[in-house]
Amino acid sequence: MSRPAWLPRLWPLLPSFVALLLTSLLLLAFGASPPLAFGAIWEGAFGNQDRLLTTVAFWIPLMLSSLGLLISFRAGLWNIGIEGQFILGAIGASWVALSLQLPAPLQISLQMLAAMAAGALWAGLAGVLKRWGVHEIFGGLALNNLAIILTNYLIAGPWQPPEGGSFRGTAPFHADALLPLVGATRFSVVALGLALLAFGLVVLALRNSAWGLRLKALGRNPRSALLLGVSSRRETLLAMAFCGALAGLGGAVRVLSWFDSLRQSISGGIGYLALMVVILAAFRLLWTPLVAFFFAAVLSGSVVLQLRTQLHSSLGNILTGVLVLLVLLFGNLDSLRAWWAEWRAGRRRS
């Protein structure tokens, strides 16, 4: 119980260090040099301006989804369904892109709105299911699968490109539907602006708004919250919808800048990745963008790793995965210690 006060502040550093150590050992086991490998990742993430912008482009949808999760976690909700909400956002944006042809600013705004609405709707569905007694984790997983099925159906059916044949994606959207990109990268200034705006909004909501306070009460103690006049139904739905809208926006950014059409695995697991980001950031507001950026750098840097060394680019995934595992383990340090004390106490007794 008596722990120095600075320790919890620094705690992600400790597991990060251990994760680095473990991955290095893994690299050595494969006969690769850790400095070379990590150097390649660094190079791949920040080596030149284009690479840096690509890293940022990857960061934006991840960041948007993570921000949404900050809201739903604050209300005590495990919104695993974020993956599906992200996909639905992509579908919503694609729907507008494929069916309307308007001047670019209007077209893009409409696409974004449709994406947010679709994501919010999908999240709201999980919220409604929760009210009927389906835990949001199970509801969310089911809805994630439905979202994937829906994507495949759309690509293979109604939105099949005219030349047909390929099941891998729709035809590319028309130029006015896509976000303007910088140079040859997939980085869009508009998307960056949206991400920063969303960050400001979430900070405001969680730090200063009455709504944020209600979510906090609900997340910490739903029974007390009710007696203090907080409607768990309403706030649960709102928190889910808010999170879904941000994830949906992330999905839109993904189809409209990273890709140019709706693809089969449109999310690339960004929703699940966002869950890891937020857990690793210990649900803290200011750390979330940083941790998301770290993930983006490692993952987009790993592509160069594969080119440079003979190692597969999934090393990046391994690194981040190990990291999250370690953080969860370290985060449960207190329970580990309690378990240890109990075990010792038991030995002493017998």
Add this chain to the structure above:
Amino acid sequence: MRVELEKISKSFGPVQANRAISLAFEPGLIYGLLGENGAGKSTLMKILSGYQPADSGRILLDGAPQRFRSPLDALAAGVGMLYQDPLDLPPFTVLENYLLGRRGGLAIPRRRAAGELRELGARYGFEVHPHERIEDLSLGERQQLELLRLLSGGARLLILDEPTTGISAAQKELLFNSLRSLARDEGKTLILVSHKLDEVQELCNRAYVLRKGELAGEAELPCPNKRLVGLMFGQLPSRPARPRPEAGPPRLELRGAAVRSPRLRTQPTDLQVGAGEVLGLAGLEGSGQELLLRACAGLLPLAAGELYLSGVPQRRLDYLTARQLGVHYLAAGRLEEGLVSGMTLSEHMALVNPNGLFVDRAASKAQAAERIRQYQVVARPRSRVEELSGGNQQRFLFGLLPPDAQLILAEHPTRGLDLRSSDWIWGQLDERRKQGAAIVFLSAELDEILERSDRIAVFFAGRLSRVLPAGETSVDELGHLIGGGA
């Protein structure tokens, strides 16, 4: 086991909760630990039970100094504590909860463990249902369960922090008999923290009194109550006469109302409470009065019958609607149902008095400071509620009631309050009823019900068996009635 505390000191920021307190506890005796709210009783006992470390001082067991790093550590050395507020409600069954605290964990055959648990319960006179969920248990039952867990864990010193608040007279009798035999027959040491002097006199051999973090004195029991009160408060101000206003228009009316729970279905009940009236619900725990009280607030659905608030019929009432109609519910478990751990007093104020989209920190801080002053809470606006002593949590909970409350429904309103504080709380409630609020409360204290109610509704086995004017009955008669007597 002989237990000694040597010059224990502990402060929380500017608050010195314990100041160089030295006490000794002999085996086979029952000790009372007394003191007003915030005197430092729980703090001292939590130190003794390994829940938190002291700033300075030593704990000696049979002369050997100890360092407890956790409650489990302390239990292994033979010190077990029943906390004032059971902090969490794990989603477990009674049996699982019992198994979790044990070595060998879940590997123990469940059937055998269930039998063991029942047997243990029977030995100390408690009825246990191993497969019930913890969250469905009453406060008293959860305490019994915890006590069994400590005993089976090998506790030789048992600390009970206000164990009788919120449990029925019959359960209390049971508990006391078990405690007596634990001390007399098994040679265990017991420490009872309590605000109820009569109980302490009845059960304990010796009392220690704390005052503002220091040892104010000790007494061999029994001794005159006045002596203890003197040690606790200096002097107790005399009580003002209680107003007995005429009951006004009905605030609450039940017609044939019935409520169902997994264990009990109440009989159809008719009841009316008018503005300015105080109705006390008496009955053994689990006789249906709790269910009905919850239903009046929309916290439980009515299985049958009708509910009227200020004459307006309510169908499918939910608590948030009820709140808007001026109905407020105060539950027994303060940190489980009422306050949110981890949130400050200011944040609670902002939560119940939202002004606009954004939290006005300055305003909610000022409001919290105002309530702190008015309700004499020992805390600061930025204190988190779990840092407050039990009595101060209760005061703050009352401070959160809006001034225009029409109907106040309270479970054990003075649970854990010292004499002076409970007088004061009832003074506040009397103010409310002068302003036209109706008050319905339930309590395990027959004294409190007799003294504070205008009318008393007696429950037995799910049925409202009698409604009597408070002036026309006595503790003995009431005790007889709640036991099912006619």
